[in-house]
Amino acid sequence: MPAPLNTAARLKTPAPLNPLTALAAAVATAAITTAVSSWAVSLTVALGCAALAVRAGVAGRLAPAAAVILAPFWLSLLVMHGLFFPEGRTVLAEWGAVRVTAEGLGFALDMGARTAAYVMVCLLFSFTVRVPDLVAVMSARRVPPQFGYVLASTLTLAPAITGRLVRIRQAQESRGLVLGGGPLPRLAAARLQMLPLVLALIQDAGERAQALESRGFNGTRARTSYRDVPDTAAQRGFRVLALLLAAAAVALRISGQWPGIPWPWGVQP
Amino acid sequence: MSQQSRTLPAPAQAVRNRRLLEALGAVSIAATFIFLVLTQPADITNGLASGSTLVALGGFLLGAILLIVGVLPTLPTSTLVLIPVALVLNIALGQIMGSTGLPFYFDAIGTVLIAVLAGPAAGAATGALSSVVWSFINPTVLPFAAGAALIGFLAGVAARYGLFRRFYLAPVAGFVTGILAGVVSAPIAAFVFGGTSGVGTGAIVSAFRAMGDTLLAAITKQALISDPMDKAIVFAVVAMLVYALPRRTALQFPFVRRFNVLAGKKQETPDA
Structure with missing residues (x-):
């Protein structure tokens, strides 16, 4: 077989990310961030996603999409918990039924940051993944072809x-x-x-x-795919590691065995 | 569209496995709901226990995925090709309503339309798939996949038992569906997001919180105000749509013919 003419260029270019690797990274990040349950970690993850979006060249699409989702959500949280939080003890201001409490503002910050991290992780995945590649990879792993059809068909x-x-x-x-x-x-x-x-x-x-x-769409036999989606041993290893870490974090949090992390300067994130 | 499938039928073992997946999906959703209601945190001043969030996310999503995997391969192609159409209708109308600030959603018209034309299983799969596909644009709808599946299933059951044969019964069925869907969705809004995503619905929750309700109670009451009205309107709109369709088009669906879903003279199946 003759060698490809652009071998040197291909050697310098890193292998593109397999859609399953990106999906595993997104799922693991969302699960671990939720398990950690700290507004500081959530905000760091959200900012990290923003930086990755800039690097991937999708920030122009991701920023308005995230703003449309998060702006009304944050406003709703601020009204709900910032002004009315019956469990709050430290009252900062009070006008009739409206009570601004430190606990309510903290709760709104916690939930707002957690949701922001979740939204940014998911949007970064959906804006960077190539849907035809994702569908091809899922079909190769015996996911019902109907799912791939519905996903790709809806988006187009x-x-x-x-x-x-x-x-x-x-x-x-x-x-x-x-x-x-x-x-x-x-x-x-x-x-x-x-x-x-x-x-x-x-x-x-x-x-x-x-x-x-x-064309026998509803047939049960496996189909040959003409779409070659690259995958490497390193990416396969990363996927296993990411999912194991996420499973461990979720198990620790649900079982109540989550270790306390000492934060500097007495910060309570 | 009413033509018979030209592919071989699935073997009995595969059918049994799919039924098992559907049952496991329903059990996962029910068990998660019961767990969340029984173990809801009494004190949220130091933030919500993220264990509840993870259980809500994991349990409801697992149930929705099992339902999708169990139901999707059983759907005829004529129903399957309608699902993307339903999803686009859900997304387009849901986003328009979400931007108005009113305490309604209108994000289930496509799901209910499929359920009325193709039955409860297709409705449930469409509802769950709608949330999964829509999450590519708005990830906050993903945890509500189980609630969306329930709406599709109940709409199909209502059609199966003739509630779309009289125009005035469709909103009643929608009202009842809204009560059940609201009760199932409230723990997700409370434990995953700490509230609702819309400003209109958030204002209603705030009013109940001002009266001293717990977060879950306030969101459940808000859902019991918004969801039944919303679903009653959605069911009425879908009834208007299916009766406006040419009868020949509506009767192309085996479910409509077999259970005499729409009012009028009963039609014999063409191949009977």
């Missing part, structure tokens, strides 16, 4: 459906549909857009089903 269908909804709206407007007004006209307008959309989607799905059936 969403933009197409948005485009179709715009075309339906334009077509209905050309027939005299007026958007706006009171609740009832709005409801009627929504119905006039939703019905053609759902009908067309069900019709398309029927045609797709026939095409898939004729």
Whole structure:
């Protein structure tokens, strides 16, 4: 077999991350961060994910996606626990039923940081993983092919459906549909857009089903994949280690045997 | 769409294994819920015990994954190709409603639509899958996969027993489904996130907390206000959608034909 022409370049380029390695790293990080249960560790993990997102070139997409999820969540936590926390003892301010307590603010910080770490880890995985590679790897490991179809199909269908909804709206407007007004006209307008959309989607799905059936999609035999997803012994070892560490952390936390960590300067993270 | 599968049927052993997976999934969800309610922490001033969080995440997710693995291979291709459509409807409508600040979700229209057309198992799988796939965009919905599966299952059961044959019964079925779904989802909101993710729902929880309720009690009461109303509206919208579909399209689904899901003259199956 002739040697590839770009061997030198390939030797310098590190092997791309297998989707399962990225998934194992995300699951282990989320589980260990939750088990540690410390706002300082959670914030460190969230910042680490932000740094990795910048390095991977996905920060521009990840930042608004995380902000849309976390901003209302943090606001909700602040109102819920910052202003009303009946278990709180150290009252910082009080206006009638509203009691700002140190314990309530601490609880909001703890839960907000923990959720931020979880969201950042998951979004970093989903924004960096190549879905076709993930589907190919899962199929090779006997995950039902239907799962891969649903995952890949949904992620590619969403933009197409948005485009179709715009075309339906334009077509209905050309027939005299007026958007706006009171609740009832709005409801009627929504119905006039939703019905053609759902009908067309069900019709398309029927045609797709026939095409898939004729190719033996629901068969139980294993299929040959033409997609080669690289994997290395080091990555396989890392996956086992990461999952073992996560399992140990979860077991220690649930059994109540979690070791206390002495923090410098008497900090209570 | 009503054509018979051209592939060989699964062997009996595989069918038994899938039934076992479905049963284990349901047991995992029920056991996790009971454990969380019985062992809820009385004092949360030093933060929630992360053991409860891990049990809630692990137990509910394991149950949802077992349900997906057990149900998905049994679905006919005609139902399977509808699931991505349902997921996109869930995500699009859920995100629109999440941005309004109202204490509703509207993130189950696609799930309920599939359940009415294809039955409880397809509904449960669609609900759980919806949370898993949506978590690629919004990871906070992932822990609610078990609740979403329950909504799909109950919607399918309601369709199976004829509650979509009368338009006024669909919101009633939705109301009851919302009560059960709210009770199951409340421990996840409480123990995994320490509250709800929406500003509107958060305001309702705050009101109950101001009256001295525990976190789980306040979130459960909020869920009992939001979820039944939300699901009643969702079931009514889905009833409107399925009756607006051409009858030929709705009757392409074996579940609709076999259990006479929609009102009107009973249709014989084409291959009978």
